[in-house]
Amino acid sequence: KAGVTQTPRYLIKTRGQQVTLSCSPISGHRSVSWYQQTPGQGLQFLFEYFSETQRNKGNFPGRFSGRQFSNSRSEMNVSTLELGDSALYLCASSSGGRVQFFGPGTRLTVL
Amino acid sequence: AQSVTQLGSHVSVSEGALVLLRCNYSSSVPPYLFWYVQYPNQGLQLLLKYTSAATLVKGINGFEAEFKKSETSFHLTKPSAHMSDAAEYFCAVSDGRQGAQKLVFGQGTRLTINP
Numbered sequence: 001k002a003g004v005t006q007t008p009r010y011l012i013k014t015r016g017q018q019v020t021l022s023c024s025p026i027s028g029h030r031s032v033s034w035y036q037q038t039p040g041q042g043l044q045f046l047f048e049y050f051s052e053t054q055r056n057k058g059n060f061p062g063r064f065s066g067r068q069f070s071n072s073r074s075e076m077n078v079s080t081l082e083l084g085d086s087a088l089y090l091c092a093s094s095s096g097g098r099v100q101f102f103g104p105g106t107r108l109t110v111l
Numbered sequence: 112a113q114s115v116t117q118l119g120s121h122v123s124v125s126e127g128a129l130v131l132l133r134c135n136y137s138s139s140v141p142p143y144l145f146w147y148v149q150y151p152n153q154g155l156q157l158l159l160k161y162t163s164a165a166t167l168v169k170g171i172n173g174f175e176a177e178f179k180k181s182e183t184s185f186h187l188t189k190p191s192a193h194m195s196d197a198a199e200y201f202c203a204v205s206d207g208r209q210g211a212q213k214l215v216f217g218q219g220t221r222l223t224i225n226p
Contacts (some may be wrong), residue, residue: 004154016187033212033213033214035214042124042216042217042218042219043201043203043214043216043219045213045214045215045217048212050212055212056213058213060210072153076143090154090155092155094212098143098160098162098205099145099156099157099160100157100212100214102154102156103151103154104152104153104154105154110204
């Protein structure tokens with residue numbers, strides 16, 4: 001089975017722009033979660049989608065949003081980018097059990 | 112609220128020596144606990160998981176961890192370190208409630224192996 005894939009792997013944006021990141025889960029997995037990883041804050045949970053519905057949400061501002069499609073693929077969007085949004089964004093998928101499988105991440109740099 | 116504390120942001124051991132990475136958790140419900148490893152420029156790879164079965168959990172690459180409820184700990188060990196073990200290790204806790212997929216991570220421990 002193919003693992004979790006994320007596109008693009010690297011992205012450079014400027015402040016004020018918006019960005020969309022994509023995640024394709026492992027085939028058959030219906031839960032997709034997103035995490036932000038920064039040197040200062042570590043790994044933080046953004047949100048989780050299951051069957052096209054947001055099921056859990058972390059403590060991030062409304063500029064961070066996501067969605068899930070009927071094929072379980074997920075996108076996250078960050079609007080009005082700030083320098084502090086520079087991070088590695090990780091997507092993880094789960095079959096509904098306790099284990100989450102992570103993708104390689106998208107490294108976002110905001111200039 | 113759940114939390115995880117990893118003692119030691121950097122650990123350095125010699126090749127062939129014992130690896131011990133410490134993790135303590137806080138959870139108001141029975142926890143599910145995980146150790147993940149991250150190599151440079153990669154995502155997280157699951158090493159092992161505790162899901163309320165055996166308290167001693169064996170994972171990949173020779174790693175194991177022991178769940179100790181009385182100490183609220185889930186330390187990761189490997190009897191003999193290998194150069195390829197150099198990476199960053201994260202302990203994480205998940206709310207045991209059905210359907211809860213949120214992982215709360217510790218700050219990570221960077222493991223260095225000296226030849």
